[in-house]
Amino acid sequence: MAARMMPSRHDPIRRRDETAIGISVDGEPIAGVEGQSIAGVVLARGRLAWRTTSAEGRPRGLFCGIGVCFDCIVTVNGERDVRACQRRASDGDVVETQHDELPEAAR
Numbered sequence: 001m002a003a004r005m006m007p008s009r010h011d012p013i014r015r016r017d018e019t020a021i022g023i024s025v026d027g028e029p030i031a032g033v034e035g036q037s038i039a040g041v042v043l044a045r046g047r048l049a050w051r052t053t054s055a056e057g058r059p060r061g062l063f064c065g066i067g068v069c070f071d072c073i074v075t076v077n078g079e080r081d082v083r084a085c086q087r088r089a090s091d092g093d094v095v096e097t098q099h100d101e102l103p104e105a106a107r
């Protein structure tokens, strides 16, 4: 049977019951839904940027959304440089935004 002919009750991509989760970002509690990425939870809260560039402190958040650009890195439960677009949010995650200064030699 072609996918377009599949009855909706057999569609494996249908909506499921939502399980609420909660994470904190820089100490702010944010509610999400099980299955969302950390970036998804933060974006759904209305926050578009959560990192600043080393050179000029410009805001960065989600850019590629597929794990390529590293614009979305955050610290999760003490682990640095986690791509927020690739990490599934877990209830109780502690997320901290990152800003790293340029090394002295690069200034």
Ligand code: FES
Residues within 6 Å of the ligand: 061, 062, 063, 064, 065, 066, 067, 068, 069, 070, 071, 072, 073, 083, 084, 085, 086
């Ligand atoms: S947005 Fe590009 S790696 Fe996450």
